[in-house]
Amino acid sequence: MTPRPRVGPRLIVSVVAALALAGCDDAAPTTSPTPTSPVTETFSGQFTPGGSAARAFTAAAAGTVSITLTQIGPPSDAAVGLGIGIPQSNGSGCLLTQTVAASASTAPQITAAVDAGTYCVRLYDTGSLVTQVAFIVTIVRP
Amino acid sequence: MTARLLIVALLAALAVACGDDPSSTAPSSTTSTTTTVTYAGTIDVGGSRFYSFSNAAAGSVTAFLASVTSPATRLPVAVPLEIGIGVPAGTGCSTTTTQMVAPGLVPQMTVSLAAGVFCLRVADAGELRAPVAFAVRFSHP
Numbered sequence: 001m002t003p004r005p006r007v008g009p010r011l012i013v014s015v016v017a018a019l020a021l022a023g024c025d026d027a028a029p030t031t032s033p034t035p036t037s038p039v040t041e042t043f044s045g046q047f048t049p050g051g052s053a054a055r056a057f058t059a060a061a062a063g064t065v066s067i068t069l070t071q072i073g074p075p076s077d078a079a080v081g082l083g084i085g086i087p088q089s090n091g092s093g094c095l096l097t098q099t100v101a102a103s104a105s106t107a108p109q110i111t112a113a114v115d116a117g118t119y120c121v122r123l124y125d126t127g128s129l130v131t132q133v134a135f136i137v138t139i140v141r142p
Numbered sequence: 143m144t145a146r147l148l149i150v151a152l153l154a155a156l157a158v159a160c161g162d163d164p165s166s167t168a169p170s171s172t173t174s175t176t177t178t179v180t181y182a183g184t185i186d187v188g189g190s191r192f193y194s195f196s197n198a199a200a201g202s203v204t205a206f207l208a209s210v211t212s213p214a215t216r217l218p219v220a221v222p223l224e225i226g227i228g229v230p231a232g233t234g235c236s237t238t239t240t241q242m243v244a245p246g247l248v249p250q251m252t253v254s255l256a257a258g259v260f261c262l263r264v265a266d267a268g269e270l271r272a273p274v275a276f277a278v279r280f281s282h283p
Binding site for chain 2: 062065081083084085086087088089093095096097098099112113114115117119
């Protein structure tokens with residue numbers, strides 16, 4: 001029987017210490033985080049004379065929200081109310097903070113500073129609609 | 143000490159060294175959960191409303207008046223309201239910090255409070271000419 005080679009205690013300590021340092025190191029991320037802000041959301045739908053439409057969105061961080069009514073109609077020059085606020089806690093509506101009269105545009109009609117949290121956009125007839133309209137709203141948020 | 147015993151002892155030490163830090167999972171005063179509340183209601187001319195809440199730990203309470211609207215039209219009304227934070231007193235809320243604010247969507251009031259029961263009060267400070275609906279969003283530990 002061949003005698004086993006002798007391993008010195010110093011070598012064992014060195015190997016285990018090296019393993020300890022390597023094993024306790026924080027795992028390096030395998031991919032770089034993808035920038036997620038600002039985010040653009042599209043809100044589209046229809047509403048009838050006297051009606052309204054609302055949608056909630058979440059700002060992941062404090063920042064600026066821009067809201068643009070990009071398309072509406074027919075007719076394409078229809079004017080409606082556009083507002084931003086916070087959703088009711090029971091989800092039944094949008095409690096408005098500020099509103100503007102808006103027609104289709106490429107420039108934001110509402111720009112608002114917000115804290116991180118959930119907000120809502122509401123479109124509504126201000127009394128001028130005579131038929132159902134379709135709309136597209138763009139929301140840019142943190 | 144034999145080599146085998148030395149290896150076992152060092153690996154055991156290594157396992158302990160690489161374990162989770164118990165303090166990171168146990169509740170502590172530096173780790174807290176924030177609760178966000180939307181408090182909505184209506185205020186009559188000269189009236190006030192309040193909402194009691196319990197701070198689970200000491201920390202900051204932030205609040206903003208998110209909405210003031212006409213109950214009839216649900217559209218914004220351009221009047222400021224007074225928001226305040228204090229402690230429940232009898233059937234009311236005795237405020238220690240108040241501020242007149244117009245609706246906005248960023249924190250308008252930040253108050254450091256201890257753990258315990260407090261209240262958030264919304265009041266007309268003389269600006270209303272008709273009842274309004276309001277909504278306040280606030281966060282507390």
